[in-house]
Amino acid sequence: MPEVPFDAFRYAHERYHEIAWMCQNTNHLVPREAIEPALIEAVKDRRYPMYPLASGDPELIELLRHGLGTPTEFPPFLTGGGTEALYMLTRALLGPGDEMLASDPSYFIIHRFAELTGAKVRNLPIYRPPYRLTSERIQEAIGPKTKMILLIDPLNPLGSGYPREEVRAIAEIAHDRHLILLNDVTYRDFSEHHALATEFAPHDTIVVWSVSKNCGLAGMRIGGFVANPELEKQIVRFNTNDLGLNVLAQVAAKAAMKSRPQWIAQVRRQTRANGERVRDAVLQVPGATLPVFPSLANMFAIDIHETGVSPERLQKELLVRHGVFVRAGNYLSHEFGARFVRVSFSNPTSDIDRFVEAFPRAVTALRPAGPRAAG
Ligand SMILES: Cc1ncc(COP(=O)(O)O)c(C=O)c1O
Numbered sequence: 001m002p003e004v005p006f007d008a009f010r011y012a013h014e015r016y017h018e019i020a021w022m023c024q025n026t027n028h029l030v031p032r033e034a035i036e037p038a039l040i041e042a043v044k045d046r047r048y049p050m051y052p053l054a055s056g057d058p059e060l061i062e063l064l065r066h067g068l069g070t071p072t073e074f075p076p077f078l079t080g081g082g083t084e085a086l087y088m089l090t091r092a093l094l095g096p097g098d099e100m101l102a103s104d105p106s107y108f109i110i111h112r113f114a115e116l117t118g119a120k121v122r123n124l125p126i127y128r129p130p131y132r133l134t135s136e137r138i139q140e141a142i143g144p145k146t147k148m149i150l151l152i153d154p155l156n157p158l159g160s161g162y163p164r165e166e167v168r169a170i171a172e173i174a175h176d177r178h179l180i181l182l183n184d185v186t187y188r189d190f191s192e193h194h195a196l197a198t199e200f201a202p203h204d205t206i207v208v209w210s211v212s213k214n215c216g217l218a219g220m221r222i223g224g225f226v227a228n229p230e231l232e233k234q235i236v237r238f239n240t241n242d243l244g245l246n247v248l249a250q251v252a253a254k255a256a257m258k259s260r261p262q263w264i265a266q267v268r269r270q271t272r273a274n275g276e277r278v279r280d281a282v283l284q285v286p287g288a289t290l291p292v293f294p295s296l297a298n299m300f301a302i303d304i305h306e307t308g309v310s311p312e313r314l315q316k317e318l319l320v321r322h323g324v325f326v327r328a329g330n331y332l333s334h335e336f337g338a339r340f341v342r343v344s345f346s347n348p349t350s351d352i353d354r355f356v357e358a359f360p361r362a363v364t365a366l367r368p369a370g371p372r373a374a375g
Pocket residue numbers: 024025080081082083084107152156184186209210211212218221222223
């Protein structure tokens with residue numbers, strides 16, 4: 001009988017109450033009172049037998065626009081998570097012969113969507129300081145086929161982010177070279193001084209946003225994009241939600257966006273403090289390092305190359321023996337994925353306690369004997 005491969009997500013979902021969920025950059029710190037009463041009310045009010053307003057709840061759209069600070073003439077377009085926006089816009093704007101400039105590591109699902117259109121993705125390796133793209137490298141890499149630049153800020157998986165002047169420089173390049181700047185700002189709210197590229201190149205930038213991470217609503221699947229009306233028209237040709245988005249997801253997003261000023265600073269503070277505890281635990285393990293610290297998002301990569309332990313084995317050991325779910329790097333990097341695991345930490349203190357205890361034990365259990373282990 002062939003061996004059935006281990007499915008980490010299935011294993012974890014079957015036990016989700018017992019698992020410290022540190023594998024998907026999800027946010028477990030938003031107070032329940034911010035969202036649950038509105039959801040319960042909407043269920044009691046039987047908001048679900050009819051379709052929602054196809055264009056989305058106007059109040060939600062205004063709250064999102066205000067939260068992002070994008071121009072009034074460019075209202076956010078709602079999609080089933082940022083993921084759907086990414087699919088639609090790559091489909092609409094890229095094709096065979098086009099090239100998208102991006103990085104490795106990165107959130108490769110976007111690269112895959114671009115490649116589905118027949119376009120090529122050129123990944124600039126960034127696993128070295130400053131662990132992000134720079135305007136100089138982008139300028140050099142642009143060729144005759146370049147059509148789009150992917151700027152994920154802050155960056156999944158490293159937690160690095162772009163200073164305002166760098167965002168400006170990259171936005172100006174996009175504008176001058178007539179390129180589309182895809183500014184994925186999924187983790188924006190975890191960073192205190194984030195700059196949107198729209199500020200510098202409003203007509204050339206498409207912002208992809210989400211409430212999955214900042215508002216702790218990943219399971220609701222709601223996000224979207226903001227683009228100038230011309231680009232928006234092209235993109236929405238690929239909208240499949242002709243009948244609107246999940247009504248409960250909209251209710252939850254509205255409740256979260258309304259109450260966000262009351263809890264976002266505390267979520268950020270707790271996330272930062274958790275990151276420090278995770279760092280302290282990691283740095284006690286010989287051979288384990290953090291390429292980027294502090295993170296401007298709610299995750300970072302832990303480089304375990306020098307420990308001699310493979311990221312996949314560490315992921316499984318932490319999950320099965322300790323109930324701590326982190327992610328092996330290979331789905332986030334072709335070139336460097338065998339070096340790191342990614343951990344996210346917008347989690348309750350009890351999850352961080354478990355990580356702190358489990359990480360050194362798991363590495364010790366897997367560490368090969370020999371010269372590497374001694375070093
Ligand atoms: C950089 C980035 N963009 C987009 C997404 C998609 O988020 P969602 O579809 O939940 O809005 C993610 C999810 O992890 C992400 O890391």
